[in-house]
Amino acid sequence: MPDRADTYPALLELTLARLREFIREPEAVFWVFVFPILMTCALGVAFRSRGDQSSVVAVVDGPGRAAVEAALTGVPGITVSTLPPGEVDRALQRSDVQLVIEPGTRPTYRFDPTRAESRLARRAVDEALQRAAGRHDQFTARDQPVETVGSRYIDWLVPGLLGMNIMSTGLWGLGFSIVTARTRKLLKRLVASPMSRRDYLLAQLFGRLVFLVVEVGALLGFSRIAFGVPIHGAWTTLAITCLVGALSFGGLGLLVASRARTVEAVSGLLNLVMLPMWLLSGVFFASSNFPAAMQPFIRALPLTSLNESLRAVMLEGADLAAIGGRLLLLAVWGVVSFVAALRLFRWR
Amino acid sequence: MSESALRCRGLQKRYADVVAVAGLDLEVTRGECFGLLGPNGAGKTTTIEILEGLTSPDGGDVEVLGERWGQGRDRQLRARLGIQLQETQLNEKLSVEETLRLFRSFYPRGRRVDDVLGLVELESKRASWVGKLSGGQKQRLAVGCALVGDPELLFLDEPTTGLDPQSRRQLWDLLTRFRAGGGTVLLTTHYMDEAEILCDRVAIVDLGKVIALDTPRALVASLGAEHVVEFRLVDRSLAPTESTLAALPGVRDARPEGDAWALATSEVHLAVPALLDTLRTRGATLSHLTTHSATLEDVFVSLTGRHLRDA
Numbered sequence: 144m145p146d147r148a149d150t151y152p153a154l155l156e157l158t159l160a161r162l163r164e165f166i167r168e169p170e171a172v173f174w175v176f177v178f179p180i181l182m183t184c185a186l187g188v189a190f191r192s193r194g195d196q197s198s199v200v201a202v203v204d205g206p207g208r209a210a211v212e213a214a215l216t217g218v219p220g221i222t223v224s225t226l227p228p229g230e231v232d233r234a235l236q237r238s239d240v241q242l243v244i245e246p247g248t249r250p251t252y253r254f255d256p257t258r259a260e261s262r263l264a265r266r267a268v269d270e271a272l273q274r275a276a277g278r279h280d281q282f283t284a285r286d287q288p289v290e291t292v293g294s295r296y297i298d299w300l301v302p303g304l305l306g307m308n309i310m311s312t313g314l315w316g317l318g319f320s321i322v323t324a325r326t327r328k329l330l331k332r333l334v335a336s337p338m339s340r341r342d343y344l345l346a347q348l349f350g351r352l353v354f355l356v357v358e359v360g361a362l363l364g365f366s367r368i369a370f371g372v373p374i375h376g377a378w379t380t381l382a383i384t385c386l387v388g389a390l391s392f393g394g395l396g397l398l399v400a401s402r403a404r405t406v407e408a409v410s411g412l413l414n415l416v417m418l419p420m421w422l423l424s425g426v427f428f429a430s431s432n433f434p435a436a437m438q439p440f441i442r443a444l445p446l447t448s449l450n451e452s453l454r455a456v457m458l459e460g461a462d463l464a465a466i467g468g469r470l471l472l473l474a475v476w477g478v479v480s481f482v483a484a485l486r487l488f489r490w491r
Numbered sequence: 492m493s494e495s496a497l498r499c500r501g502l503q504k505r506y507a508d509v510v511a512v513a514g515l516d517l518e519v520t521r522g523e524c525f526g527l528l529g530p531n532g533a534g535k536t537t538t539i540e541i542l543e544g545l546t547s548p549d550g551g552d553v554e555v556l557g558e559r560w561g562q563g564r565d566r567q568l569r570a571r572l573g574i575q576l577q578e579t580q581l582n583e584k585l586s587v588e589e590t591l592r593l594f595r596s597f598y599p600r601g602r603r604v605d606d607v608l609g610l611v612e613l614e615s616k617r618a619s620w621v622g623k624l625s626g627g628q629k630q631r632l633a634v635g636c637a638l639v640g641d642p643e644l645l646f647l648d649e650p651t652t653g654l655d656p657q658s659r660r661q662l663w664d665l666l667t668r669f670r671a672g673g674g675t676v677l678l679t680t681h682y683m684d685e686a687e688i689l690c691d692r693v694a695i696v697d698l699g700k701v702i703a704l705d706t707p708r709a710l711v712a713s714l715g716a717e718h719v720v721e722f723r724l725v726d727r728s729l730a731p732t733e734s735t736l737a738a739l740p741g742v743r744d745a746r747p748e749g750d751a752w753a754l755a756t757s758e759v760h761l762a763v764p765a766l767l768d769t770l771r772t773r774g775a776t777l778s779h780l781t782t783h784s785a786t787l788e789d790v791f792v793s794l795t796g797r798h799l800r801d802a
Contacts, residue, residue: 149595149603156596160585167584167620327580335545335576336640337569338597491545 153338157346162353164320175316175358179308180365186304186427187297187370198241198264201226201234207246214275221267242268298373301366302453303426305359309385310420310446312358313392314399314413317347321400322409331491344485348393355389375460383463384456387470388449391477395445397484404489420446445476495554496521496644496675497542502551504537504699511537512548513699521643524666524676526690528683528787530799534699535679536577539648542677543574556644570598573642575633577649583622587613587632590621591639598640611635611665627658634665645669647678651685663689681799683787695791702794710790716743716755719789720762722780723751729775739765744793751779755789 150156165171201224202211208225215223226234226243234240235253242264245251250272254261274280324330333343366372374381399416403409423430423437424446433441441447448469455461455469463470497519504512512534519525527535540546542553544560553560558568581590591604608614611631616624624632630650637645647666651659659682666676666689680686686693687707695703695710703710711717724730727750736745741761742754756762759782770777791799 149605150592151596153596156593160582160589160593163589164582164584324582328576328578329580329582331545332574332576332579332581332636333597335543335569335572335574336594336597336636337566337599339566 154342154346157343158349161346161350175312176361179362183304183366186300197222198260200242200264200268201240203228203245211244211246214271218267218271297370301372302457303450305362306446306450306453307426309388310392314396317396318400318409318413322403322406334490344397351389351393359385374457376456380463381456384452387473391445391473394477394480398480401484401487402489420444425450445473448473498554500552503549505549510699515701519677521675522673523691524689526686526693527679527696528686528693529696530681533696535696536648539646539679543646571643573637573645575637575647581621586618586620588617591635594636595639601640607635607639627654644675649679686787697795711785714755714785716757717785718756718759718782719785720754720782721751723778725776725778729773731769
């Protein structure tokens with residue numbers, strides 16, 4: 144009986160098995176690689192032309208309507224329509240119009256002051272009507288439109304999407320594959336062999352790192368080509384940030400999946416873990432929008448650290464020293480989760 | 492090196508509201524194929540998983556290849572065992588060869604993957620995904636995964652349940668090849684023919700206890716009758732009493748089985764004519780009459796009053 148092993152070491156075989164399992168699952172490939180790109184694309188298109196969006200203002204039909212409409216003709220950024228008096232409330236409720244004007248010697252503006260477009264429309268309309276009523280401007284300023292690459296919404300958004308993607312593929316990817324292996328009694332079969340349990344968990348993490356290269360590359364490459372999103376910092380710094388983030392969320396994924404017996408249970412847990420970070424950690428809008436009392440909690444979340452680090456590297460060109468504290472916090476999340484997962488893990 | 496591959500005494504395991512194993516003793520000799528035969532729920536799987544070190548017993552003592560579980564040498568011990576579990580579903584997206592390579596990588600020494608592929612007759616399926624295999628092929632692969640480490644002791648939990656006759660036979664052949672190399676096998680089954688064909692000794696298990704233990708031949712011989720005559724009547728009310736049937740020439744034992752009767756006999760040529768005479772005098776008409784050689788099934792029925800398949 145030949146003793147020569149015709150296989151790779153167990154850690155490598157386990158990692159290969161994880162990679163094969165993943166790339167042979169078309170749905171998983173879609174959610175990890177294609178979905179973030181579609182999302183970037185959709186959000187990029189939605190927010191790219193923010194500045195030249197025109198507001199719809201409606202003039203209520205009745206005496207004085209023609210005068211108001213004449214005064215508003217040619218005002219940039221405003222589209223004028225007419226509204227029968229009975230439909231004003233409905234139009235405002237449905238946000239069909241951003242502002243409604245009731246003509247008169249002292250016109251009434253009806254609008255929702257919490258909406259930025261409505262406030263802008265009110266100012267533009269008011270100025271046009273004041274001028275028509277005889278007000279004189281002291282000077283006419285020259286407008287010089289600027290679109291600086293690196294300070295647009297899309298530039299701010301892409302690092303956040305990248306962070307979110309690293310989080311969700313880490314958590315979903317590991318959570319699902321582990322719980323599936325548990326429900327199919329594959330874990331039990333594995334521990335019936337002399338396999339090292341630590342090797343198994345490490346292989347799950349290492350498998351993640353291989354996807355990470357592809358997934359980060361795809362998202363950054365796409366946003367660079369399609370939107371010209373810049374990367375001011377060093378590539379190595381960005382790579383290290385992504386690596387620490389992926390290991391951190393990989394560890395968290397192992398922990399979340401360490402006890403769950405069913406796919407339903409782990410889905411619930413994953414949502415519970417991810418939802419607060421989706422909202423609070425500055426993916427789509429800045430976390431400074433939340434009250435000061437919540438800030439210490441928000442700053443302790445791993446996704447906040449990852450997003451802030453990614454933004455610092457990509458937008459401000461920060462070096463490792465500048466984001467070291469945040470990366471350390473991320474690493475602590477990862478190590479503590481991994482150790483806890485190894486202890487808590489249910490193998491059967 | 493101890494002569495016994497496996498020894499357990501007074502094994503006990505209780506789950507929330509059921510006693511799965513109630514004081515079970517076993518000893519399996521090296522080189523032997525030992526069968527745990529019993530109906531579903533008899534405690535076979537719990538017993539085998541305790542022996543495999545996957546479930547800890549509530550009481551009792553287990554010795555596997557001269558070692559005990561939980562003494563810090565579990566991984567070394569596992570390297571000497573081959574285990575197939577009843578419910579494991581291997582990863583469907585891996586190929587047969589990849590699966591065997593993966594399992595092979597866990598063992599410090601063992602067989603070559605190509606040799607195992609040949610042993611379990613899956614060379615032609617080498618590159619197929621596990622998900623595309625038939626039930627019998629999956630089961631042979633599961634046994635192949637148990638064989639990659641060239642085990643001294645092979646555990647098989649219901650290896651042929653749900654397989655068609657041809658697949659069962661292929662698996663039996665595979666076990667015969669493994670045993671030719673001197674390996675020890677412990678298997679559970681609820682198929683009496685499987686136990687009779689494969690096993691050197693059989694323990695009949697019911698309600699978490701061993702109720703009989705011997706070679707299949709000796710167990711059947713313990714019935715004192717090598718044949719069973721079964722009959723059914725058109726009109727049950729005309730049936731003779733049990734004691735009348737038991738007193739017929741050549742009949743050793745008679746018992747009702749549902750709406751039929753079973754007579755244990757060593758002399759079919761005496762028992763059947765006597766039975767027919769008795770029925771004729773009572774005016775009863777047969778709707779069914781068969782005889783078969785006594786099996787482990789009959790042993791189980793005579794011990795428990797129940798059948799293996801519906802117990």
